[in-house]
Amino acid sequence: MSEVDRPEFDSSEFDPHGMNPEDFLDEVHSFEFWFQAVEGYLTDNPYGHESGDEPISDRPDDLTESDKDSLITTLCNYCVGETAALEGASGMIAIAPNRHSKIFLATQVVDEARHLEVFLRRLQDLGVTDPEGEIERRANPTLQVFKRRLLELVKAGDWSAALLAQNVILESMEHAAFLVHATTADPVTAQILNGVMKDERRHLGFGENDLGRLLSEHPGNRRRLADIRHEMDGLVLAVFSRAADDLPGDASMREAMGREYIETMDRLGLV
């Protein structure tokens, strides 16, 4: 990479762009990096939002009964997605091919557990007394199919396919939904979603970059993974068209999110 114009790296003057590639990968996959990053935005935000003087359930919001009902359904589906990610990421630690991925996935497991917890907590704030039962009743069946398929790939020990399904497809789907939802959500839900999206940036980036490295080392995998992508795209579309009924947000924003997903697949050559 001699044509690359690279600044001299002076360790006394931190500059990420001057790091050598191995040091950069060591840093961003590390537990220490994760810990200092989440400390920056989780401290003083118990359950993903600023704590006020009064209990959250006593704070006024502008939600009508029908808004509240739609929000509960949406949060139930988020809980299914987060449970899939929690189980998926934890199962993937055992099949991850290297120490970077294992350590990173351990941090992702904690992130996903937090996401599940904050969404369950929000359901309780909205008056849901039996969140588990409510999730059972309201969950989108296609999302459940996606979750089963993802866990099958993990169980089969298929690292590249699991990484694609979990850290690229599922994370993209969640990120798109949260981003659109956060623009119209009530303030507490919006704060929770914005905090969750900060974590998703790491998860998505890990998925694309690790898969990208794997595909450049083993280009023969590309056809098979493109087929898995197309199989799962059908489920993703079905989840989105159903979610659109419950999720407010303007169509142009949804289209923009769809474009981001397609750009990711193009960069990876999974077309």
Add this chain to the structure above:
Amino acid sequence: MNDPNEQAVLSEVPRQTFELEECGFREVPKKWRKFYRHWEGPGDELGPNEIICPVCKVVIRSKREIRVGDRLYCMPCMSRMIVVLGEDGTLQTDVTY
């Protein structure tokens, strides 16, 4: 910077340098925070030392003016990229896995 020739001429000119300060971006450890900021959308104009990460859409910042061939790292999404000249003459990035 719409003309590729302008880019070539500019490369002879010494680079501008910048003193970076934190802009409220807290998604990386403290020592790296000033190298990134949130992108505020289409009206948010980038400085000559800034470029948008194609993967996570965070603004990546450098201590010096960004030019073709520079290597940049996006810590929030762990992407590595090289700065290239886009077909429209603007600076863009190619993610290098």
